[in-house]
Amino acid sequence: MQSRRVIMIVGNGEVPEGAAATIDAADLVVRFNDCRSVGRGGRKTDVIAVCNTGRPALSMLGGGRWKTSEPVRQAREFWSVRSGAKFAAMRAALAEAHPDLDDFCDDYTTGFESFARATGRRHRVVPIGTHEQLEQDLARFAPAPYVAPSSGLVVIADILSGTASAGDEIVLAGFGHSGWEWHPFAAERRFVNALAAEGRLRRLSPLPLPDLPQGA
Incomplete structure (x- = not known):
């Protein structure tokens, strides 16, 4: 019988003070892109979920700094969060609505796949069905016009739909639900809060402050 796991999904936003040890104690730690959460958010990194299209992907693959960083060297798996087929299908409409995002759908999945293979790690692509x-689920929270959900939300959905087993505890840290203007962050926050209310995940809370000595 498989034991219950703690799966920690650590975004690149603010992490509660004193959370590093709790994060590092998790059975599976997932971070994102350049792993800016490393440090205050602990150091353990099992999976790095990468934005495999557009400028972020080109930046990660284009130089040696990302490939030789501590979390990348430590990771056992890389997950490409964007389906190449889905983003290719978005290209024509995006060119009209957002001509400044002309490279947004450029697909670098094969670059991450090759890097993983060359270094003996696993690579997977989040399925288009996710x-x-x-x-569809996000539509219930009335998102403002957006280009794509954030990588963080895609990974949350992916873990809930497949990676996690019954009984696993999914914990979020470093999710401020703010950033690029064309992610639907307000709706994403409401969606994640609803998942938390349903008991499907929880946010990592700040640790209580130690009792202060009384008197002068």
């Missing part, structure tokens, strides 16, 4: 279901 994207489709996520957008």
Whole structure:
């Protein structure tokens, strides 16, 4: 019988003070892109979820700094969060609505796949079905016009739909639900809060402050 795991999903936002040890004690720690959470958010890194299209992907693959960083060297797996087929299908409409995002759909999945293979790690692509279901679920929270859900939300949906087993505890840290203007962050916050209310995940709370000595 498989034991219950703690799966920690650590975004690149603010992490509660004193959370590093709690994060590092998790059975599975997932971080994102350049892993800016490392440090205050602990050091353990099992999976790095990468934005495999557009400028972020080109930046990670284009130089040696990302590939030789501590969390990348430590990671056992890389997950490409964007379906190449889905983003290719978005290209024509995006060119009209957002001509400044002309490279947004450029697909670098093969670059991450090759890097993983060359270094003996696993690579996987989040299925297109996860994207489709996520957008249906997100629609219930009245998102403002957006280009794509954030990588963080895609990974949450992916873990809930497949990676996690019954009884696993999914914990979020470093999710401020703010950043790039064309992610639907307000709706994402409401969606995650609803998942938490349903008991499907929880946010990592700040640790209580130690009792202060009384008197002068």
